[in-house]
Amino acid sequence: MAFMSILTAKDLCKSYGSGESMVKAIDHVSLSVESGxxxxxxxxxxxGKSTLLNMLGGLxxxxxxxxxVSGSDIFKMDDEKxxxxxxxxxxxxxxxxxxxxVLNVYENIVLPIELDGTKVDxxxxxxxxxxxxxxxxVTAMPNQLSGGQQQRTAIGRAIVKNPDILLCDEPTGALxxxxxxxxxxxxxxxxxxxxxxxxxxxHNDAIKNMADxxxxxxxxxxxxxxxxxxxxxASELEW
Ligand code: ADP
Ligand code: MG
Numbered sequence: 232m233a234f235m236s237i238l239t240a241k242d243l244c245k246s247y248g249s250g251e252s253m254v255k256a257i258d259h260v261s262l263s264v265e266s267g268x269x270x271x272x273x274x275x276x277x278x279g280k281s282t283l284l285n286m287l288g289g290l291x292x293x294x295x296x297x298x299x300v301s302g303s304d305i306f307k308m309d310d311e312k313x314x315x316x317x318x319x320x321x322x323x324x325x326x327x328x329x330x331x332x333v334l335n336v337y338e339n340i341v342l343p344i345e346l347d348g349t350k351v352d353x354x355x356x357x358x359x360x361x362x363x364x365x366x367x368x369v370t371a372m373p374n375q376l377s378g379g380q381q382q383r384t385a386i387g388r389a390i391v392k393n394p395d396i397l398l399c400d401e402p403t404g405a406l407x408x409x410x411x412x413x414x415x416x417x418x419x420x421x422x423x424x425x426x427x428x429x430x431x432x433x434h435n436d437a438i439k440n441m442a443d444x445x446x447x448x449x450x451x452x453x454x455x456x457x458x459x460x461x462x463x464x465a466s467e468l469e470w
Contacts, residue, residue, distance in 0.1 A: 235302055236263035237428050238287060238396055243296035245282050245451075256282040257293070258451035264430060264444075266395075269422045271439040271459075272432040274448035280432035281400055283448065287430060288321045288398045289313050301395055318343055322389030322397045322427070324418075326404035328381040330373040330388075336360075336380075337369040340387040347392070356391065362420065363387050379410035383417065390421055397421065399431040403438075408470075415441060415465035437470035 245257040256279045264270050274280050285291035287298055289305045298305050300320055305313055330339050340360065344351050360366055363383045373381055382402060389397055399418060403411035419441060422429050431442070439445045440463040447455040 236299075237266040237268075237301055238264040238430070239299045240283075240287060241297045241299075243283070243286060243298065244294045245279075245286060245291070246294050255451050257286065260296075260451070260453055262446060262453065262456065264396075264428055266428055267422075267426050269419075269429045269441070269443045270431070270446060271442035271444070272430060272446045272448060273436055273439045274432075274434065276434055278448040279451040280434070280448055282451075284398050284400050284430065284432050288323055288396070289317045290323070315347075318347055319392060320395050322392070322394040324382070324385050324389045324397065324399040324402045326401040328373070328378075328385045328405075330381055330384055332373050335370050335372055336365055336376070336384050336387075339373070339384050340391055342388060343392050359387060359391065362424065363417065377410070378406050379413060382406065382410075382414050386414075386417060386421065390425060390427060393425060393427070395428060397427045397429045399429065401433055402431065403433070403435070412465060412468065415468065419465045435470060437468055441465045441468060 240260055240262050243257055243260045247254045247256060260283060272280055272283065282291065286293050292306060305316060308316060331342065334342065341351050341356060360369060363386065365380065365383055368376065368380060402418065403414050406414060415438065418429065421427060442459055443462065444458050446453055
């Protein structure tokens with residue numbers, strides 16, 4: 232089999248509204264991401280980052296164009312099939328954590344396994360919880376956690392099924408400087424330790440320096456797409 236990118240977008244478009252008030256949130260975007268790659272998508276607010284990421288992960292449907300994940304065209308699937316595919320192959324991390332408030336840390340983390348009806352590998356989950364630095368918080372409820380702990384929990388939930396792809400939308404957007412750096416370091420560790428392919432969108436230009444590749448967006452189009460020759464560890468980023 233020929234070498235295949237793990238994630239591709241072809242001529243992706245998403246517009247909202249029509250006529251005079253039409254907004255082209257994503258305008259003919261094509262890209263491909265290699266397995267294990269860490270890609271940063273940067274652009275100012277309103278440039279289309281979230282719209283793009285949601286379509287790459289099948290959370291939102293394009294007006295036209297296609298997305299393939301591990302060779303499967305995700306918008307050729309019906310909604311149910313795409314939901315199952317997404318749960319098994321793609322993890323999402325959002326700015327506002329999106330934890331389930333009535334579930335504790337452990338229950339939030341294993342939720343995708345429960346939803347999938349498969350068995351929890353306790354050993355694997357315990358090790359992961361240690362990597363996340365949450366071993367003392369497993370029975371805490373989300374409202375008893377700091378922002379950083381909530382995001383750690385959300386990252387755990389996103390990677391518990393060891394997805395091929397981890398998509399992060401401004402994962403540090405609601406966190407202070409030091410906590411942001413801890414979370415970025417954790418995402419970097421996840422990429423190294425578990426080998427998940429990562430696409431992280433951010434409006435913080437400094438964060439792009441930790442990625443293998445940088446894609447810049449402006450008004451829904453790709454302005455630049457380049458390999459980062461001078462990768463800086465998350466712990467050494469400054470802004
Ligand atoms: P970013 O994440 O880079 O801030 P978004 O992807 O959220 O950008 O938005 C890109 C553009 O699409 C913006 O002009 C935004 O106003 C518009 N947009 C996003 N979602 C919607 C929506 N549901 N309805 C109308 N316009 C939208
Ligand atoms: Mg956004």
